[in-house]
Amino acid sequence: MSASTTIGFIGLGVMGGPMCRNVATKHAGEVLAFDLSKEAFAAVEGTKAEPVASIEEIAARADIVFLSLPGGPQVEAVALGPILRSGRPGMAVVDLSTTPVAVARKVDAELATAGIDFADAPVARTREAAQKGALSIMVGASKAVFARIEPLLAYMATDITHGGDVGCGQVLKLVNNMLVFENVVTLAEMMVLAERAGVSGETMLEAVSKGSGDSFVLRNHGRKAMLPREFPEKSFPPEYVLKDMSYVFELAQETGVPIRAAETVRKYYEAAVKAGLGGRYFPGVIRLVEDGTFADDADEAGVAAPASAKSSEPVK
Template identity: 30%
Template sequence: MTTQRIGFIGIGMMGHGMAKNLLAKGFPLTFKANRNRSNLDDLLSAGAKEAQSNADCARASDIVFICVTGSPQVEEIVYGKDGLLSAARPGLIVVDTSTAEPASSAKIRADLAAQGVKLIDAPLARTPREAEEGRLNTMVGAELEDFKALEPVLKAFCENIFHVGPPGHGHVLKLVNNMMAMSFAASIAEAFAVGAKAGLDLNKLYDVVSVGGVNCGIFQMMSTKMLKEGDLTGMKFGIANGQKDLRYFTHLAEMQPVTTLMAEAAHQSFVLANNLGFGDKMIPSLFEAQEKAGNLKIVPR
């Protein structure tokens, strides 16, 4: 069987590892760098080719992966100058691995389908480290036949691959997953803030929670390195991105319609942290936002 030619748009923190592993598994790869050009040399030395536009990337590929922040960036890649739509042809497959707004993805899917192009949503879980190791998780929204055809390619950079339903369901599931994660993180930051203000030894709080039913991966990522080292990078996901994902989730809920009081509250916690200047920091800096808002001390310094 002829090896499928892969296009890749968005060689950032996650995209670099994905592209590297696709090359390592023998897939011919053409990339269009997004904003970050600091990590391209190893891809080029491994045989990747660089396209001058998104359209050129599509013309050189059978499958084009998009790995960018969210829907505005995806829309620009598809509809913008020299975008994917201008190079659409029957049989081309576009795989959106971003965390995107389902309504936007539905419009893009329809517009690409009119040109014979299939859009598959395959948002990701885990971190840039697992991307480099080829151990990401992905939740795929696609027709079963299309999923089975794409699965061997996804195995190049994924450890766990879930077919979660028809087109669009990958993005919905990712937003639901991220809403829970962001809500946990915001609750943990608030809990530590109240405990600190009331005079608790936060290490004792950590010890008790760590052996009880409230313990979870988010709690450990948020608090372990923070308490031991004052390190606020244990959960490698940005506050601004978390705010964006919660906004997408609340929009989705409104369209159903479903009332989501917890998600709205978590969203405002992230808005506050962003407004206080922590948007570019990782999610454990929600502790810093609580310190600044409440004039208290959580993080050992």
């Protein structure tokens, strides 16, 4: 990518901040940054990233604009509002957020009327990976746009997958996230089951990690959060899980695919918010298994739950 290429970055939150920092550190050209919160600019202090006063200024000056926003409504409002009004033909917008597939395709179609290219490029992995520039990014874009933005994505990621045309990046991200959310719930149930049956959680994780039950969730969410029962604030909470899951259900409805297991998992995270676990790291759903909260909710919903599921006593 030419040193004359100016990059704009909108959204300096938990993931956007470290991603923008990597871009500002590695890109030879100008980097412009915007966030509604003045405090968010601390994420790029000490870099050449130039804070700007408005999205319109980024749209007018940047050749490539990255978005890292909370979800579909914000992406649509920013891309089809100030960027569409102030942008120019030949620029490109790259959305790093997680949004509905339909939103990605709508934004692409409307930006195209102004000669603006678009790619959906949602990111996977943790904040730590974002800080290290070691994310996985799944991209939906034409081949030409992908070739144009891939070197820039490499500032933030070690793994970049071109999934197909616009929208395919979001398909891959939603599938990835849903598998994680389901795996966390399944692991939570099996960890508590093992503990109640006399096997420590640590031993259970160690043994399963050596067999066919091993997984990324087990080695990361299981070991780092669920085993020590540490679910910090300002991490990915169940409210964010439910937001992403709503996009999964939208896609399932659009494609006519039944996702029954996902329906049960969604009830878990709804119960987590109801039980006061909102705002904390989402693997905290293990608490619902431990105290029987989800079993109680299942009874109220008319779902049969074994009586033993409510017991807080370990098996003797």
